[in-house]
Amino acid sequence: MATTIASPTEADPVGTNRWYLSAAPIARALVHLCVPMAAAMIVGAVYNVINAGFIGSQHDTALLAAITFGTPLLGIVMALGGVFGVGGGALISRLLGAAEHDPARAGEIKHVSSFALWGSVLAGALVGAAGLLLLHPLVSLLGANAAAVPATHSYVAVMLAFVPVLAAAFCLEQLVRAEGAARQAMIGLIASTVANLLFDVLFILVLHWGVAGAALATGLANLVTVLYFALWLQRTSEHVSLAPRWFTLSPGVLKPVFGIGSGELLQSAFLIVTTLVLNNLAAGYGDGPLAAMGVAVRIAQVPEFLVMGVTIGVLPLLAYSYGKGDRGRLTAALRGAAITVGAVVLIFSGSVFLFREQVLTAFSADHSVLSIGVTVLVAQLVATVVNGFTGLITSLFQATGRALPAIVMSMSQGILFIPIVLLGNLWFGLSGIIWALTVTEIIVFLAGALLWLASRRAIDRGLAEGSPERAEQALSE
Secondary structure (H helix, E strand, C coil): CCCCCCCHHHHCCCCCHHHHHHCCCHHHHHHHHHHHHHHHHHHHHHHHHHHHHHHHCCCCHHHHHHHHHCCHHHHHHHHHHHHHHHHHHHHHHHHHHHCCCCHHHHHHHHHHHHHHHHHHHHHHHHHHHHHHHCHHHHHHHCCCCCCCHHHHHHHHHHHHHCHHHHHHHHHHHHHHHHCCCHHHHHHHHHHHHHHHHHHHHHHHHHCCCHHHHHHHHHHHHHHHHHHHHHHHHHHHCCCCCCCHHHCCCCHHHHHHHHHHHHHHHHHHHHHHHHHHHHHHHHHCCCHHHHHHHHHHHHHHHHHHHHHHHHHHHCHHHHHHHHHHCCHHHHHHHHHHHHHHHHHHHHHHHHHHHHCHHHHHCCCCCCHHHHHHHHHHHHHHHHHHHHHHHHHHHHHHHHHCCCHHHHHHHHHHHHHHHHHHHHHHHHHHCHHHHHHHHHHHHHHHHHHHHHHHHHHHHHHHHHHHCCCHHHHHHHHHC
16 A cells, blocks of 8 residues: 655645755755854864964963874764764665655664764773873874973873763764754854863863863863753654664664765774874974964864865755655755855955964964964965865765765875875975875865766666665665
8 A cells, every 4th residue: 555655844844954854945955054064163163273372372382282293083083973973874864865755764763873872982982991091102103292292191191081972972963963953063063162162261271281171171062062962862853862772783774874984984094194194294393383283274174164064064965865866956955065165165265365374473473383384374275175075075975875985085085195295295395294285185176076977877876766775775786
């Protein structure tokens, strides 16, 4: 007997999160999904700049260098949270889209969400514990020199203790966004940023705990995020469940989650490796260049995070449209996101470029740091131009379950960056190190464009099947 499915507007009233995924005009859907995401990320980027200012107010270059040395830990968080959060979130959005044809598919979501959360917590606990046991060799591996070792040791130790919390926060953010609840994701991220700022004032300016205080502030702020997201999902979500009883190791959950999540893992692993290589090479030129890189990168993150807000924000819409089998909506969403990325890069990166010297002077009066910082900032802004489109292509692969192209995109930057930065250092010295990432980003974008062209037929074939189950089968073949 045929099953009658309610129209999108009947099943999902106008203005609800599900309506934005299923039936809203593309422009409204993009505003709903991307603006809150971009706002939250820009607030986070501004916080990173302010945090560097807090540390810089201590007038100790070694403290700024310690934060730069500790950056790979963020890669650990992305690796753990991304495996479960990005993979699980993309699958949840596809299942929501597939439920328009087969309502029973929505019942699988509680297993996906429970596996994603508790998997990230357990993995985070294991990695954090291992890192604390190997703390001394880890600090040396991060590239800290004699002057920065004590501060780096303190920063890394506190961050490692909070890895399960950081991984869970990142994972839960993806699960909230998977249902189209971009505004709630924004609230959680901004709440974390505000809490982080307040903790910074207490731990750094009042108690004078230095970089250990900065790390503790980050950990506690992410705990606030975890509590907010968990409470919201428990009270509001119709399908998502965080209860351990729904945890499963079913291949139907593990394969698609790890298929996409492994790309995030590899990308984060390569981020750690490339950061280690970069830190060790830059350390050979002294603490000044390393500190300048840390400050310049944080400033460049402002336009970069705006672009990421678009590329990450649109992923649930792409995944939902694909799961539903709606070719027109998928294409329109991709086109709208590409136009938005281009506009953001043109306006905001251009503005930061014009006032680059004035911005840098707010963080350091050291002439050598300023001159190097300007060069790093220009290189970062040029990389941002292509990075946004690269991120959009990667989001498309993740949304449509194209695991292999997503993994290739995730690996390519790390694989290319290491030989490029080594050769850049050999041939051009510090300038070669600074511009290595820019050259790498351009090559990765070109590779992504070729992969997209090669994947179009498979994605179109999957959409043409009209059934989410058959579409997934066609793509896997």
